[in-house]
Amino acid sequence: MDTPSVRPGPSAPRARKANLYLAAGLVMTGLAVSLGVLGLFWTPYSTTAMSVPDRFAPPSLAHPFGTDNFGRDIFSRVMQGMGTTVCISVLVVLASAAAGVLLGAFTGYFGGLLDEVVMRFTDAVNGFPSILLALVMISLLGNGRQNLILSLSIVFVPSYVRIVRSEYLRLRDADYICRARLMGVNRLRVLFVHILPNILPVLSVSLLIGLNNAILAESGMSYLGIGIQPPEASLGNMLSDAQGYLQAAPWYALAPGLSIVWLVLGFSLFGEGIRRGGV
Amino acid sequence: MIRIENLSVSFGDTAAVKNVTLELRDGEILGLVGESGCGKSVTALTLMGLCAREARMESGRICFDQEVLAEAGKPRDEALYRAYQGARMAMVFQEPMTSLNPTQRVGRQVEEVLKLHTKLNAQSRRQKVLETFEEVGLRETERVYQSFPHQLSGGMRQRVMIAMAVILRPRLLVADEPTTALDVTVQGQIVSLLQEINRRQDNAMLFITHDLDLARRLCHRIAVMKDGCVVEQGETGQIFTAPAQAYTRKLIEAAPSRMRQREIPSSGAAPQTPVVEVKNLSVFYQEGSNSLFSRGRRRAAVQGADFTVYQGESLGLVGESGCGKTSLSKALLGMNRMIEGQIIHHTVRPQMIFQDPYSSLNPAKTVGWLLQEPLRARGALDPGLAMTKGDMEAAAYEMLLRVGLEEQYFHRKPSQLSGGQRQRVSIAQALITQPGFLVADEPVSALDVTIQAQIMELLQKLRQEMKLSCLFISHDIHVVYQMCDRIMVMREGRIIETGRRSEIFRSPKEAYTRQLLCGS
């Protein structure tokens, strides 16, 4: 079979670009995540101590992002908020992906009634705006950090089920899987030793996309007042506070907002790098 | 007269075509033959001005009569090229399905050529398209005109492509493997159509193919390409009777054809012990989606198959695509359970080799891991046969050597191997547990001719060494001839003829078998 070599493989400039994506993503997320995690244990100023004379101080050396309406240091609060957001998002993604992989693997590979039921369910839920579902879940479970994590996790499961299922469905009849079955390889081993490594590239990209969605959903819900509750800092509830003081202190809104953008952009560049060039 | 002078084309740092000079006269068919990646398609696409943007013309020029179409170092005159493309030179591609726009009616697609190059009105354009459809042997031209590509058969699609190419009677017709994607019987029709057009329109034709037998029958002159160079060029008769180059000889010898049938040792005494017995087997498949709302209908892919594979024998199964041979093999190995009738296995765990060496090895694992996996699986099923890690590794190394690969491949991943090497690993993986019965489903069809010959040789060798019984499936009756003692011919789900190899070849009973024999 002659495949005309009209289209050569990935050429050099493209590979270099992929590395650029990967490097930029790694630097951005590395910085944000380490600041955030540090912020959970230590911040330059207390995140709750109020000081009326210092309110609305513009950015300066002492307060790089300025202070808010209670005179709290915005940089410290952003650090803590970022830590909270990242932790919650990572937990959400891990929980939902684990459930998604298990369900997707079994439904995709075996099909049958379980598949039918799970697919009807995910079809109904999927395509449904995730923040809306989380909202409803929260209204059932009530506010609070655990409930936030739980409801976001549940909300994100179907998207992973769908991706993993379609991958398993695709590979189920691949020649090398047929051969594994012919050899008499145990079914679980086929599922998780033969097939799983082959979907890791797809899975890792969707994990990063999922992480972004989780960050956006968490901060969106905190912004709406149904996620992390003040006085605990979160990027979303800071933005919602800041909105009232746009005229007096525009930097107050800018700091948490740009932090969200920074986080999301970092993860998506990272994902793009993986998708394009592999690690 | 069309001339390619001293053409070199490169992609980035790799040279795809090196100093190629070709000449085509009116009414002449020039065959450009060679294995995949030898640069024959790039040459043709450059001639047509259709090469990808990354391709760079390093040297040479392309002349059409007195006009210089392209010259190295000068930017291509796009407008000039466009005036030639479709009108004075046209191309037919390998894959007619993807070469047609899937969402446009084929009539409109052919008509576009007229729209671009003539001033005919809509009515006469349509008339002309319908006439050309008739000329290329399409019936019900009105219906074809209104069809979308997916509604036509492969042969009809290729006829549409040909109609599109010849509608303006171009001086030059380039055909890039126009029959490779088609069934054997259709192949023959398309080839005679091209021949007829060449005679009628008296145009020059550049015919690109990997199939030497085909080139011999169709072309007046032949140019053999290897690694971007034309190694030999001459009259067809001369090339075949007295090839000057070793490479040309190798190509001719490797090709499985009626002209030179290598003598293969028959597997000795009359086979007696059955390995697999198939009695009145029908295989079904579910048509359409299988959802809560609609149960797909059951369609029979194989009907009433009846045969036995004996100890040590190699049984061939020939038929065109869609005749049910793969369904039969899958059912035989228990991969499809929608069957009626009986399959009796006298061996345990029969194995299978697939056609596509790229998809039959798990890309996430190393060769060593892949070779040991069957042993691990056997050990897990039957603790009596469990082996130690060291033993398994040793067995894997030994098997690797047996299929002709060096030890260094043990730690490689399939993506680092060539097609032939992958097929060797595939064979090693199937045979490492020493199964008594092997199904080989088109194991060489995806490979180049010279590699094909090597893999067939390897299979023969292992079959004798391991006393293996084998069902060998292929669409190519010549390949089957070389590999098998007995041959079954399958058509539309039924086995229509079974016999010893010599009987099938000397005196086929069925007309269809005769068609298969001389079709290709």
Place this chain on the structure above:
Amino acid sequence: MRYFAKKILTLIMTLFLVSAAAFLAFQVIPGDVVTSILGTEATPEREEQLREQLGLSKPPVIRYFSWAADVLRGDLGVSYRYSKNMTEMMPVAELIGDKLPVTLYLAALSLAFILVFSIPLGVIWAKSRSRLLDAFFGVTTQAAMALPSFFLGILVTYVCGIVLHLFAPGGYVSYQKDFWGFLRYLLFPALSVAIPKIAMTARFLRNALLTELSADYVRTAYGKGCTGRRVMYCHVLRNALMPVLTFLGMIIAEIVAGSIVIEQVFGLPGIGRLLVSSVSTRDFPVVEILILYITFVVIFVYFLVDILYRVVDPRISEK
């Protein structure tokens, strides 16, 4: 025809499942509705009376079916939280009625922005040969996609409202009073919803175009002597828009979600804001109806996309 019947059946089944699940879920959550309406000081007789009035004394399954029957008859129930006056409770239908158009217009305007901007952008991007332009588009769209709509809303408020004085932040004119003024107030929220989606859609279209451009039939078209322009507009664009159609269906669902948040940012009295406040006050009848409504919209959009797809792509309508 069978196809339509099947689709409609699925639609009804999904609506039934979603509403039942939501209804029953709200029954198991702790907290008594009656106490939350009347407060803890009410007399037991009054509590009993209200319980009877709301039909809360019956078992949940029966209540679901009587609720569903009411909804089918057009009676959407009453809000637990809002009241018309001292004695009458607020019907949900009335509560939603004048908020619905706000959200619908917002969504429509956003969709219009997306369509108008993303298609030319995607085409220009796919056609761009310059590395610089490609990188520029790549980075801009990535950045735009990373902007959460509420932050974008705040940015727009600050830049267009406070700095440039293009509109009064927090202001709003009812559509009944001044339709054009109303649309003007929707302009900026719609932009905030649309910008990230424009980036996404342009990116998606560009990738689809590049995939199509590398297809074999493009080579055939060039082989006929087509110009690059003709190949793009007569062959490739239409085929590349097909996957975009499905993508747009998803985007519309996202617009609904985006408008929930954006209504909060710009203080628009739409159903999104109502939903958020009803969720935090657990005004169950309102939440239930809104869920049902949004489910219907989302599924219906997918349904439409599916039908459109069948119209445009001959390969599917055949089967």
